[in-house]
Each structure stands twice: as structure tokens, then as C-alpha cells.
Amino acid sequence: MFTPPESSPRSPSDQSPESAPEIPSGFHALTDVSGFAAANGPWFEKIENGRAIRGFRPGPQHANALGIVHGGMLAAFLDSAMGTAVWHALGRRAVTLRLSLDYLGPGRLGDWLQAEGEVIGHDEHVAQVRGRLYGRRHEVLAGLGAFALLSRARTFETRS
Amino acid sequence: MLPKDRPDNPQDDPPEGFLRIDFDRGRPDPTFNSHVGALYAKRGEKGTRDEFVLGFRVQSHMCNPAGGLHGGMMMTVADLLGTMGAGALAGIAKFLPTVNMTFDFVAPAKIGDWVEGRPELVRATRSLLFTNIYLTVGEQKILRASAIAKIPSGDGLAFARARLDRGAGGRDAEIAAERPPA
Numbered sequence: 001m002f003t004p005p006e007s008s009p010r011s012p013s014d015q016s017p018e019s020a021p022e023i024p025s026g027f028h029a030l031t032d033v034s035g036f037a038a039a040n041g042p043w044f045e046k047i048e049n050g051r052a053i054r055g056f057r058p059g060p061q062h063a064n065a066l067g068i069v070h071g072g073m074l075a076a077f078l079d080s081a082m083g084t085a086v087w088h089a090l091g092r093r094a095v096t097l098r099l100s101l102d103y104l105g106p107g108r109l110g111d112w113l114q115a116e117g118e119v120i121g122h123d124e125h126v127a128q129v130r131g132r133l134y135g136r137r138h139e140v141l142a143g144l145g146a147f148a149l150l151s152r153a154r155t156f157e158t159r160s
Numbered sequence: 161m162l163p164k165d166r167p168d169n170p171q172d173d174p175p176e177g178f179l180r181i182d183f184d185r186g187r188p189d190p191t192f193n194s195h196v197g198a199l200y201a202k203r204g205e206k207g208t209r210d211e212f213v214l215g216f217r218v219q220s221h222m223c224n225p226a227g228g229l230h231g232g233m234m235m236t237v238a239d240l241l242g243t244m245g246a247g248a249l250a251g252i253a254k255f256l257p258t259v260n261m262t263f264d265f266v267a268p269a270k271i272g273d274w275v276e277g278r279p280e281l282v283r284a285t286r287s288l289l290f291t292n293i294y295l296t297v298g299e300q301k302i303l304r305a306s307a308i309a310k311i312p313s314g315d316g317l318a319f320a321r322a323r324l325d326r327g328a329g330g331r332d333a334e335i336a337a338e339r340p341p342a
Contacts, residue, residue, distance in 0.1 A: 036232050063192055071258045098262070099263045101263075
């Protein structure tokens with residue numbers, strides 16, 4: 001099951017834009033990324049009990065016209081976490097066939113956001129994945145997706 | 161050097177009628193729509209398939225490691241079509257937060273492709289906009305999406321409006337109000 005987000009309140013100093021963006025312990029930056037993921041990173045990952053949790057700290061380049069994180073960025077990030085969940089659960093690379101997203105709350109610039117996926121079913125060709133993207137105190141995005149499993153012979157990364 | 165500035169990227173070379181969207185209007189920090197772009201818009205005759213069209217040339221900074229258009233970029237453009245695009249069709253100039261989006265990734269696109277996206281307004285209630293969206297490369301559909309956006313009550317939330325960039329001396333018009341000359 002999903003790990004609940006930390007619920008401890010943040011001190012006011014945490015929200016100061018001057019404070020250095022810290023990376024929570026256990027997370028490492030994803031390297032070997034290119035294109036869209038590189039242009040919109042850095043993205044981070046932590047493996048906990050065999051499951052991947054991804055995180056990033058949104059900056060001004062991730063904002064929409066309202067000054068909160070763009071829905072497309074949130075979608076891209078959760079999609080990446082859900083695809084990674086397939087890799088860790090089944091050892092198969094996957095591409096997204098279908099994704100449905102409910103926007104539950106805003107993602108705020110400067111907040112550390114995390115995303116993770118859980119494989120809830122699969123056959124030889126398709127995996128069903130549930131995903132969530134959340135901040136320290138609230139849920140941001142809920143996802144349900146179908147991922148096409150690539151042949152085991154194909155080893156290249158198709159999505160990061 | 162930003163990936164989008166790499167010399168090996170194709171020129172955007174938008175088809176006739178497309179104008180670059182200026183999302184940030186001179187503000188120093190580009191927001192996400194500028195950062196992932198450039199994005200272009202075309203306004204056609206009311207009630208036609210081309211009443212509101214977004215377009216972009218696939219560049220390397222929009223791609224996945226396999227060299228195809230990244231799903232995140234497709235979803236970003238679809239999200240814009242479900243909010244800004246649907247708002248333009250419905251004549252609503254407020255910021256419309258997304259409630260739900262569902263995407264079917266029908267086909268890939270590759271670097272150099274010109275991608276277009278069109279919203280179809282399914283229904284507008286007082287508080288919600290239901291929209292169907294297709295992204296296409298030529299005649300090929302690459303993404304099918306459906307979107308629900310919320311229409312805030314009253315004047316809604318203050319936000320930075322995008323404009324179509326007509327270049328120096330050109331008329332500056334908000335996207336929701338922009339129409340081709342009659």
C-alpha cells in the first residue's frame with residue numbers, strides 16, 4: 001500500500017524562497033535522462049522496500065499562469081513514477097496506453113512533491129497501475145493507468 | 161545551453177495562420193508553457209473544426225530517451241486545450257482549473273513533426289466545461305483526451321493572460337477574444 005505523506009507542519013522558514021532547496025534523505029537525482037525529463041528536472045528517486053518513490057521541487061519554470069505547478073508537469077511526473085512502478089514490480093519496461101488523472105489540490109512552487117505508483121493487475125501485455133502525487137500535507141493528483149509491457153528483449157528506456 | 165537552443169533542432173516553421181503564444185508577456189522567468197514550447201495558436205471561423213488550434217514543432221527537449229514525443233508534452237498541450245482552448249470556445253476569459261483529464265496514447269510522434277491539437281466543447285454548465293481533444297500529426301491522431309475543467313464563480317482567480325504574438329507593431333489581442341478578420 002501507499003505510504004502516507006508526512007503530516008508534520010512546516011515551519012515558516014521552510015517556505016522562504018531564499019532557503020536552499022533541500023533533498024529529503026534517501027533520494028538521488030535521476031541521471032541518464034534526456035529530452036523532456038532533463039529539461040524539466042532534476043527529478044529524484046528513492047527505492048523503499050523494493051518500490052520507487054519519485055520527488056521533485058517545482059520552480060518558476062514549472063508554473064502556470066496562476067503561479068502554481070502546471071497540470072501538464074504534474075501529469076508528466078506522475079506518469080513517470082507510474083511507469084517506473086511497472087519496472088520495479090514486473091521487471092518490464094512499459095509505455096503508457098491510457099492515463100486518467102483527478103486533480104485534487106494545487107502543487108505549490110518550492111514545496112517538495114512526491115509521486116509513486118502501485119501495480120494492481122497485469123497480464124502478459126498490459127499492467128494496471130494506480131498512482132498518487134502528493135505534498136507534505138495534501139494530495140495533489142490521483143491517477144489510474146494502463147501500461148503496455150514491452151518485450152523483455154527491449155532494454156532501452158522509453159520513458160523517464 | 162538549453163536543449164531547445166541546440167543547433168540540430170528543426171526550425172519551428174509554423175504553417176500559415178499560426179501565431180506564437182506569448183504566455184509570459186515580458187516577465188523575466190518563463191513559466192511552464194514557455195519552457196516546454198514554443199507553442200502556437202490559430203483561430204479559425206467560429207463553429208468550425210479550426211475555431212481554436214494549438215500547434216508545435218517537436219523538438220528534442222519535448223522528447224523521451226527513445227526519441228519520440230514525450231507523453232508529458234502531449235498531456236501538457238492537451239491540458240491547455242481543455243482549459244485555455246475550451247475557455248476560448250465558450251467565451252470564458254477566466255483561469256479554468258483542471259478537474260480531470262483522461263488520455264489515450266494512440267500513436268507516437270517524432271522529432272520534426274508538426275503537431276496540432278483541437279478541442280471540441282462537449283458541454284458547458286455553469287460550473288464545468290466538458291471537452292474532447294485530439295492531437296494529430298497530419299491526418300494521424302496521436303492522442304485522444306477528455307477533460308473536465310472547473311469554471312470558478314464570480315470573476316475567478318487573478319492570472320497572467322497569454323497573448324498571441326503578432327510581432328513588432330502588430331495588434332496585441334487576448335487569445336479568448338482573438339478572431340480572424342471577418
